[in-house]
Amino acid sequence: MNRRPTLLAALTLTAAAALTLSACGSDDSSKGKDNDKIAGADTGSEASASPTASDPAPAGRPKIDLPSDVTYEFEWKKTGDAQKDAVLNDAEQRIRAVDMAIAKQDPLDKGYRFYSDGTAAAESQKYIQEFVDHKARTTGLTRYYNESLTIKDDGTAALVYCEDxxxxxxxxLKTGKTDVTPVTKDSYVVYAGTLRKNDKGVWVTERLISQRGSAKCQP
Incomplete structure (x- = not known):
């Protein structure tokens, strides 16, 4: 099971096509750099992972606690525009909330549902369920970069970004083993999402599609 299978959406967006969903394998099929160490990951039991320290959640928002070995680098730049910066913040929180749901093994966790709706929420639920079915979660460092954000005339936001x-x-979870796979062009994924501000003032992701191996995201 590759890290972060691509999410499928009912409606396509600009700059994404030929979507694929990676199949999951067993925890005995580790490939490539099995003996390499990765930041924040070990081969001990799952019980050793403790939640990361997190800032208090703003009033009315879910608190996001993640295992200490789940880390991020968000290279998204502050725009100086309050509305655009709010979109980027809520998109970031959705990403974290999905990983929290995976760590909790809860496909219906309220965290990611707070930040998503429509097809994005439905596909996130399926994505989280895939990890639950295989008794697995995410680990290591994920980097987000090369973002492009546009606020449209209809009030929605179009966000495209890369994931490393x-x-x-x-x-x-059963063995505590980490499936360290070789780095290929498919380790880099482009995402295109549509967000809309709801009545709580939250920019929820309504649609999200992705494509592995995008030339836009290669190092």
């Missing part, structure tokens, strides 16, 4: 999964992997 080269240091992010699957960790199996």
């Amino acid at each position: 999964q080269s240091k992010a992997f699957n960790r199996f």
